[in-house]
Amino acid sequence: MLCACSGEQFKLEEPPQSPESLATRDFSASALSSRTGDWESKFEDIQVDEAESTLKEALSLNYEEARALLGRLEYQRGNFDAALQVFQGIDIKSLTPRMTKAIVERTRQRKPRSKGDVVPPGIMSMHSVSLLVEAILLKARSMEELGRFIDAAKECKIILDTVESALPIGMPEGIGEDCKLQDMFHKALELLPDLWTKAGFLDNAITAYRRALVKPWNLDPERLAAVQKNLASTLLYGGVETNLPLQYQVWGPTTPKNSVEEAILLLLILMRKVASHEIKWDQEIMDHLTFALSVSGQFELLADHVEQVLPGIYKRAERWYFLSLCYSAAGQDEAAISLLKKVAGSSEAKQTPHFPSFLLGAKLCSQDATYVKEGIQFSRRAIDLANNRYEHFRGQAHKFLGVCYGSAARASVSDSERHVLQRESLNSLNHAALNEKEDPEVLFSLGLENAVQRNLKAAFDNAMAYTEVLAGSSGRGWKLLALVASAKQEFKDAETIVDFALDEAARMDQLELLRLKAVLQVAQEQPKQAIETYRLLLALVQAQRELQAKNFQQAKNLDSEALAERKLETEAWQDLTTIYTNLSLWADAKICMDKAKLIEFYSPSSWHTTGMLFEAQSLYKEALISFSLSLSIQPDYVPSIVSTAKVLMKQSSQSVPIARSFLMNALRLEPTNHEAWLNLGLLSKSEGLLQQAAEFFQAAHELEMSAPVLSIV
16 A cells, blocks of 8 residues: 555556645645554455445555655655655746735634635645645755755745744644644754754854744643753854844843853853753753853852752752862852861761762862961872872872972971971872873972972972973962072073063063062162053053053953952052162152052061161161051061161160060061071070170071072962
């Protein structure tokens, strides 16, 4: 019977009729198959002539419908070339107006008809329309299989244009109960953007996705969510910026302004559907939302949606880790570390240790001296796990441990404890260097710790290795190299390094290097050149501020850089105050000091510099007040502690015990402060303790000869 549908073998007693003749009869592929299924029983129960009559009725198909059925058979067999040849025999262009008219008439609201009602002449049945729509869809599928994606997309678009012109406000309810039109149309809606994507026309694919979403086409929730998710992923990763057409911009000022914002809106809608159980949980939605909010810097919003994920999707440790990443990226390290402490807490003691959490905790704690103890614990846990399973992370764990030990050593007030911590720091960092020989961060941390401990040769070698690994592209590497050179009293070489780095460094690194250059020029007794360098630094800062004032969004995105620039500007004015003070230009020094206070009034260094200005003018009482204000802001500010002791020594001999107490406190906080040792020697000399004074002077000289022009940490 199936062979009878072939174009060559299909014979009728009457000549082929026009499409109008039989298209109005309600016969679909399903009707044909159901009737042929009953033929065997009919042969047994009725006469041959009745069977022939039934067969003729079942085969009452016009030319286009017959080709549609034959094409479907060829497609199902995988004969895509043959199927395409059959489908091309259907004159779709001439049929689409009649198909449109049939959909309009058949879906119009009217009273139910009885069986005796006659269908208006010239109107196709919905089954015929469905059969032809299926033929167009299978024709597009055949072209897709043959790699003709553009032609396939054009054929698929015919279905959408035909149905949408008939149903401009969307698909009415219940249309899919009597025929397959709705199902075929839904498949075409999903297929069209996929075809444009395969053809490489992503802008057309995005338009097709939007077309599927702007009208109610009765897509079930899961299929609708799939279209929304695919559109979001195309907008995010396609690399094509397509603004919403004006007819879709119905949200006024909150309308998405670019592809990323549109994708975020779609993904937030999908997350709401997941939360309300309209659709099933889909990890891809969360992955896309994570990427979208990350590239747009909305980490707190991402954290909110991670918290809204229903229990059971993520394990507790995984959820806390995910949230920690969000808060850390948002600059809320304290909240991130607090969450990571939960992973290491007793509630998770019986669970499988979550190694990424320990490693992240070690990293965050190594960046904040407040949490060095927790950092040491995180690092040790990470090292224990790395020895068993995560061996490739062992070097990273040792690096964080070494950095935490170094920070703990600088905060320690016990000499014996400090020496132990410094030794452990170098041991851990050297261990990390053995495991991570090409890791620039390990080399930098090792060079930094060697420089702090005044191991200048090793520090210089580490800084050079770090710079070579990064091909000279790191401003902080050049800065460390120049500081180590200045600690070796090679000021000219250090300035040459800075000049070389200025050509390669980024803008923020350039500002820091300019200040370092000015300080090196002061160390070489070149105040005029230093003043000119500071002038250039301040001009660059001012120009950047004016640029940010014109672009509010850029200024908002660069808050951290703006704070760094503010700090550099304050330090520049303070340094200029010191230069003019040394030149006895009191008025200029005061102007610069006022500029610094205008930027940051509650700055211990600003009040310390003010005190130095008063001290240079022999205004000791005013100097002491300024130093006291500095210490009231930061009680452990060592320069003000030493300067207070100096002023007390100059005032009267009765203040010597107090001055000694200040100096000893300064050395407790910063044992390598050569000025404290020098003034302690002067104090001992004034008391007649010459041997002790000589030792102090010797210590001061050795420390000064290995001191960098600026603090390394």
